[in-house]
Amino acid sequence: MSLDRSVLAFAGIMVLLSVALTAWVSPLFVWLTVFVGLNMLQSVFTGFCPAAIVFKKLGVKPGCAF
Template structure:
C-alpha cells in the first residue's frame, strides 16, 4: 500500500469510527468528525497531511517510489 492510498483509507476509517462513537458513546465525538473533515479540507489546498507524516515513519512508499 502506498501513502497516497493509506491516507484516504485512514481518514475514512476515522470518520466511520467517530460516527459510531458519536452514536453509541457521546455526542461530543462529533468533534472528531469535524477535525478529520477540516484536515481533509486543508489538505486539498496545502497538500500537507499529518497522517502522511506518520505513514512515512512507518516506511510506506510513495506512489512515485519503487
C-alpha cells in the same frame, strides 16, 4: 498499499469510528468527525498532511501500489 491509499483508508476509518462513537458513546464525538473533515480539506489546499508524514516515517512508500 501506497501512501495515498493509506491516508485515504485512515481518514475513512477515522470518520466511521467517530460516527460510531457519536452514536453509541456521546454526541460530542461529532467534533472528531469535524476535525478529520477539516484536516482533509486543509490538506487539499496546503499540501500538508500530518497522517502522510506519519505513514512515511512508518515506511509506507509513495507511488503506485501495483
